Amino acid sequence: MAVDAATVRKVALLARIAIPEESLEPxxxxxxxxMSWIDQLNEVxxxxxxxxxxxxxxxxxxxxxxxxxxxxxxKVVANAPKTIDGFFxxxxxxx
Numbered sequence: 001m002a003v004d005a006a007t008v009r010k011v012a013l014l015a016r017i018a019i020p021e022e023s024l025e026p027x028x029x030x031x032x033x034x035m036s037w038i039d040q041l042n043e044v045x046x047x048x049x050x051x052x053x054x055x056x057x058x059x060x061x062x063x064x065x066x067x068x069x070x071x072x073x074x075k076v077v078a079n080a081p082k083t084i085d086g087f088f089x090x091x092x093x094x095x
Contacts, residue, residue: 003032 005024008031012019019027073086082089 003028003035 005028008019008024008028077083077086077088080088
């Protein structure tokens, strides 16, 4: 896919990016090079290759999903400037 100055101008307009006229042609060559590199990556055979999130195979440690500090309402709201029935009181911000 060849990218020319007109394509760069159109994409810049759609993205609302101001690109000086003298920068359109160098930008087109740069984007064209990037697109060529992407085409090279598309040629790589990845059939049967598992997606990976890390270079080292590892599993994350899991923990029990239990509440461990749910009964400490007094400690949680102790430093709040104002509370009512164990809830924080904040100023209204939406009219």
